Amino acid sequence: MEEYASISWGEIVEQEITRYRKPGEFVERHEKLSSPSRKRNTENTTERHKERQRRAEELRQMLQKQKAERLKELSNKVEEVRRKRAELSERKLEHLQMRMAKAEENRQKNIEEKVKKARDDDVKVMEVQFINTIGADNMRHDVMIRSQEWEQRVQTIANERARKNEEKAAKEAAAEERRKIAANQRRQKMREKFEKHELFEAQRNEQERERSEAVRERNKQLNERVAEKKATDAQEETRRRYENTLTQVKHRAVELSSPRPTESVASLADFSQIPSETLYVSMLEGMSGGGSSKKCKLCDTPLDSDFFIISHFLSASHLSKANINIKELNYDCLKTQIDQNAEDVCVEATRQLSLGGESELSKQSTSTKKRRTRLRQKIQTRAKEYDKIIGQSDLSDAYRTSSGKTSIDRPLRDIAKVLKATLGEDAIKDRCSGLVKESFQNKVYPSTDLHILERSLSEILRALRASDTLQKREMLLKTVVQNDFIDILTALISCATNGDTIIPSRTYCKALSTFGELVTIDKFIASKFFFSNRVFALLDAYCIKSKSMVWRFLKESHMPTNDGSYRLLIECVMLCSTFLRVMNSLYTKVKGEISSSAVVFGITDDDIYVKQLLSLINLDGYGDTLLFLIKQTGMIDALPWSVQLDSNAVAIPIMVYTDIILEVGEILYLLGCKKRRNEAEGILSEKSSLITSLAPAAIQQFAVRIYSIISSNYNSSATTARVSVISIGNHREEIDVTQLLTTSLFQLWFFLLKKEPYEAIKCLEDSELCLRLMHITMTMVAQTEKVIFANTDSSKSKATDQRIKNFLHFLIEVIGYFATASERAKMFCVFGWQRSLLMQLASLPLGYFSN
Incomplete structure (x- = not known):
């Protein structure tokens, strides 16, 4: 329909042709019809032809008529389509106009609603203002009414008070006599109590004096025995030197008898x-x-x-x-x-030698102080997160459950009472974060308070060591946690910026011993202290006291050791031992693997925390103090080789400081291996400045000191100092300090060779160090061999003999690792040829090389 709608009527009629004839069709038909065989009558044929023509004309007219009708119908349909399209366009236009009108109506309606809402809001605001005005008036009226009632009540109370005062005055007049009688009786009781207390103090002072005299007498006897031993050793040494002098004189005479040029x-x-x-x-x-x-x-x-x-x-x-x-x-x-x-x-000769008095520790530069401050802030942030995690753990809730009465309830209350009276309850928490500015130098404790503190700490320590069952120990530990005894001990351990502590030195060491026992037997207490800001109290106390100790030793290098002036050294040794006990409690080593207590609380990055703490300790001057001890121990009277602790134990400061490097370095190494399951990665990634910088410096200083000792002994035949220690069988025996220093030296080098082989081999590039190590090992092997040979004919204990043999085996192992470390070390082992270290080992009996 759309096709016919676009063309005219004449075009449609011209296109409607019924059919086309083929060329030659009429000729063939004419020949067929004009055939003689088909010739018929002309008249009949003419009539039939006319009839046909007529029918054909009728048929053509009929077909033309039908075609005209069809075309007319088609034209009507096209017109109908056009009409419907026009109607549809008109309806769309009417619908769009209707929608536009409706939209305009809605817009006007919304505007009217907003205007109405704004008017309603204004009305509401005015109503609220009116209501507030009415409320204020009502409140003012109520206040006036209450004021009038209050004045009436005050007047009534005043009248009642006046009446009661009159009655009270009458009663007081009657009771004054009774009070005077009671005061006289109380005064009499106080006089009797004071007399008893004075008698008790006199008896206690007498007991202290007797105890001090007994200790002095024991020390005197010990000094006499030591002096006698020294005299005997001196006589033996004199005899040996005399024999050596005669031998040297004989050799010299033989050398002089044959003329030769002077040796160069x-x-x-x-x-x-x-x-x-x-x-x-x-x-x-x-x-x-x-x-x-x-x-x-x-x-x-x-x-x-x-x-x-x-x-x-x-x-x-x-x-x-x-x-x-x-x-x-x-x-x-x-x-x-x-x-x-x-x-x-x-x-x-224009140079001058320094005769001492200068500090061995260089002042911290500004960049070092800034780095220390930033590192401390990082540790504090991490410690707060750890403390929060531990406080929210199930294990913390278990420690907060009631445990009943224990034997340490009273000592805990007494310590808390004395400390709160000294500091105040709020100051205890403040001192748990490290340094404080206050000075307690002029704080005078009553003798009774000091006696209570020492007695209570001793009772707690005794109870912890006597707890033989698990249930009893758990009750004691729960009591310690519930009474916040960790914070109290942290406050006792804390140190002011000038080095003062809350308690005297003896009580301070006893508090450290008690704390060390607690962290040893319970990992939760150790974690609560170590993974929080409480650890700064221990680290800052060590930093201040170690610097004060070094300064005093350099300033007064000739002070005697029996007047208590080296108490700082004892406190520093106790602080280092306590830190080492905390680390060993938290990180236990079993068959080459480490178990961390932090995993129980979900802490997995504690290796970073430990490394940051070690860096802070190194920045606080730990390495400088260790190097100072190695260089000056035994050189000045105030810095002996060993110190007598308050627990009657003997400690060697150099060994304690060296053990921290070895133990903490081993912990870091094992933590790295456990975290990555790869020993090589553990070596490369878990480096700490305390290991990579301090260990080589300590090895160098150890070698210098030991070489100086053996060189002076070789040239002057002087007697080497000896240290009295307690062996495994609780027997006291004296050990040569050179042997102790040599053991520490090669333990550090072994540790560096295992954990940081590059640093260990780099140390051997120094020819001075290699030369010292070679002569040290040669001298110690020769001395140890002589001692073993001499002990075969003497009645030495089996423990002493076994210790000396173990030391010789250790030296042989050291020489093996030293010779295979590098080509330079191998060269030093063969120098001297017939007198070389290699030939000295070859001359030893074969039994020394077996375990």
């Missing part, structure tokens, strides 16, 4: 004796003039002593300049180098 420094290549560290030119204060020294012509390096000569010509720098391969170095080559390159020089 090239004889050092023989390694026949320990190279001396004595300077060729000793320059004292106020001395002027000159002296003779030596230097290397090739390197232009000053050589002030025999030791520096041999160490320099064995150094990598000199060998590289001399173009000598370390594997090709031999006796002749070394002797030639010393003979050719060591020359005498004249040195003016």
Whole structure:
């Protein structure tokens, strides 16, 4: 329909052609019809033809008519479609106009509603203002009414009070006599009580005096025995020196009998004796003039002593300049180098030696202080999170459940009472976070308070050690947690910025012993202390006291040891031991694996926390204090090799400080291995400044000190100091301090070789250190072999003999690891040839190499 709607009527008629004839169709039909066989009558044929023509004309008219009708119908349909389209367009236009009108009506309606709502809001505001005005008036009226009632009530109360005062005055007049009688009786009782207390104090002072006299007498007897022992040793040493002198005189006479040129420094290549560290030119204060020294012509390096000569010509720098391969170095080559390159020089004595009094610790720079402050803030933030986690744990709730009465309830109350009277209840929590500004130097304690503190701490310590059953121990620990005894002990341990503590030194050490016992037997208490800001009380106390100790030792280097002036040293040793006990309690090692108590509370990043704490300890001067102790212990009277603790135990400060490096470093290493399940990653990732920087420095200082001792003993035949310690069988025995220092030295080097092999091998690049280590091992092996040989004919205990043999086995193991560490170490082991370390090992009996 749409197709016919777009064309005209004439075009439609022209297109409606019924059919087309084929070319030649009429000719064929004409031939067929004009065939003679079909010839018929002309008239009939004409009529039939006319009839046909007529019917054909009728048929054509009929068909034309039908076609016209169809076209007309089609045109009507097209017109109808056009009409309907027009109607649809009109209806759409009417619908759109209706919607626009409705939208305009809705818009007007919304505007009217908003206007109405705004008017209603204004009306409501006015109503609220009116209501508030009415409420204020009503309130003012109520206040006036209450004021009038209050005035009436005050008047009534005043009248009643006046009446009661009259009655009270009458009663007081009657009771005054009774009070006077009671006061006289009370005064009499107080006088009697004071007399009893004075008698008790006199008896206690007498007991203290007797006890002090007994201790003094025991010390006197011990000193006499030590003096007798020293005298005997001195006589033996004198006899030995006399025999050695005779032997040396004989050898010297033999040498002088055969004329030969004087030995030069090239004889050092023989390694026949320990190279001396004595300077060729000793320059004292106020001395002027000159002296003779030596230097290397090739390197232009000053050589002030025999030791520096041999160490320099064995150094990598000199060998590289001399173009000598370390594997090709031999006796002749070394002797030639010393003979050719060591020359005498004249040195003016313009330097002055420092005679002491200067601090061994350098002042912290501004950047170090800022780094320490930032590190402390990080640790505090992490510690607060850990403390919150531990406080919300189920284990904390279990410790808060009631446990009943225990034997330490009264001591806990007494300690809390004395401490609250001294500090105040609020100040105890403040002191649990570390340093405080207050000074307790002038705080005078009554003797009764000190007696109560020491007695209570002793009772708690005794009860903890006597708790033989698990149930009894759990009751005691719950009581400790419920009474906040951890905070009380933290406040007792805390230290002011000037080094003062709340309690005296003796009571302070007893508090540390009690705290150490608590953290040893219970991991929850250790975690509650370590993973919180309470740990700063311990670390800050150690920092302040160690710096004060070093300053006092440097300032008064000749103070005697029997006047209590080295109490700071004892306190520092106790603080280090307590920190070590906390770490060992939290991180237990079983068969090469570590178990962390922090995992119980869901803490998995405690290795980072431990590493940050170690960095803070190192920034607080732990390494400087250790190096100072290694250098000065035994050199001044106030810094002995061992100290007598208040628990009658003997502690060696250097060993305690070294144990912290070894134990904490092992904990960090095992934590890294456990976290990554890969030993190599544990080595590379868990580095700490306390290990990588302090351990090499301590090894170097240990080597210098030990070499100085054995060198002085070799040249002067002096007697080496000995330390009295308690062995495994509770027997006292004396150990050579050189043996103790050597053990600490090689324990540190073994630890560094296992955890940080690169740092351990890097230490051996120093020719001075290698030379010292070689002579130390040679001297200690020779001395130990002599002691073992001498003990076979003496009645020494089996424990002592076994300890000496174990030390020899340890030295043999050290030499093995030392020789395989690097090519330089291997070179030092074969120097001296017939007198080398390797030949010394080869000359030992085969039984020494078996366990």
